[in-house]
Amino acid sequence: MVTLLGINISFDRLIFFAAFFSATCLLRIVSRKSKHPSVYRYSALLDEAAVCGLLVARLGYVAGHMDAYRAHPYEVLFFWLPGYAPLYGLAGGLTWALLRIWRGRRTHTPSLRVLATAALPLVIALLYLSVQTWENPTGKDSQIADALNNLPMTGTDGQPLILQNLKGHSIVVNLWASWCVPCRMELPILQDASQRLQKSGLIVVGLDLYEARSQALAFASARGVTYVIASPIHSSETTRTQIDRLINFIGSNVIPVSIFIDASGKVRAVLPGILSPGTIDDWVRRYSASARERNAST
Numbered sequence: 001m002v003t004l005l006g007i008n009i010s011f012d013r014l015i016f017f018a019a020f021f022s023a024t025c026l027l028r029i030v031s032r033k034s035k036h037p038s039v040y041r042y043s044a045l046l047d048e049a050a051v052c053g054l055l056v057a058r059l060g061y062v063a064g065h066m067d068a069y070r071a072h073p074y075e076v077l078f079f080w081l082p083g084y085a086p087l088y089g090l091a092g093g094l095t096w097a098l099l100r101i102w103r104g105r106r107t108h109t110p111s112l113r114v115l116a117t118a119a120l121p122l123v124i125a126l127l128y129l130s131v132q133t134w135e136n137p138t139g140k141d142s143q144i145a146d147a148l149n150n151l152p153m154t155g156t157d158g159q160p161l162i163l164q165n166l167k168g169h170s171i172v173v174n175l176w177a178s179w180c181v182p183c184r185m186e187l188p189i190l191q192d193a194s195q196r197l198q199k200s201g202l203i204v205v206g207l208d209l210y211e212a213r214s215q216a217l218a219f220a221s222a223r224g225v226t227y228v229i230a231s232p233i234h235s236s237e238t239t240r241t242q243i244d245r246l247i248n249f250i251g252s253n254v255i256p257v258s259i260f261i262d263a264s265g266k267v268r269a270v271l272p273g274i275l276s277p278g279t280i281d282d283w284v285r286r287y288s289a290s291a292r293e294r295n296a297s298t
Helices: 011-034 039-063 066-070 073-077 086-103 112-131 139-149 181-196 213-222 237-250 279-297
Strands: 002-004 007-009 170-176 202-208 228-232 257-261 267-272
Touching (some): 039 066, 066 073, 066 279, 139 267, 170 181, 181 202, 181 279, 202 213, 213 228, 257 279, 267 279
Parallel strands (some): 170 202
16 A cells, blocks of 8 residues: 555555556657557557456456355445456456457558557556565564554453464454444445355454444444454553554554454555455465465474
8 A cells, every 4th residue: 555645545556557657658659759640549549458458357356256246246346446357457458459459450550569568568567466465564564463462452242352362363453433434334345254254264353443342332233243343442551552553553544444464463464445345355365375384384
């Protein structure tokens, strides 16, 4: 996640938009230098290929996460949320561009050099996004883990909840509040993931930092939430300090925020904003196996 002018933008989307902007600029520069007459035709073709690629990337991602989207089919249309398959998008965009070139070959002769040069940033960006793994946690991720582990809190049953005691399980800690509209939208996604992925060792913890424990529990219960609802123990200055540290390490006090902790206790992902239905599935697939291997080796 990158913050620009106070706006949180996911790193993958930032890469895509930067690549698209670079491709558009390259298209115009190369076309003018080559004095090719079809610069505007190619510009429109690039726009069409990008839109087609985004649609195919979205549909390809949904097809690979049918279990997650089956309970939330309308969220397929929420294009601003995470959930794209870069390789599907690359294939879809290139296929569309080649079909358009082939259909229009009789009316104008395409300049493959112009097209290839312009498309290069997009191809590189999509290939990079398709193979990146983000396996190495940063120092800030370690600080987030320490802040969560040192934050005194209680679970749904009123007993102390210590995240370190849950090692061996994948954990999603979701920072939320009942007055937060995006948080309310996330509740069904978190509930569904908690039930579907329970056999995979997933534990979902909804951590309300801002409201009384009774208020958070009542709100969650009224909406059928069965995963753990946690609240800080607001009885000491230490608790307030740990909450401030956690918010500072995350880099924003805007909620919701979802934090994925693997089975070895390491923070692997921090996602400000609303989850897509397939996000937690991706985290579990990507990080659970490697965490179990590390635990076995130790």
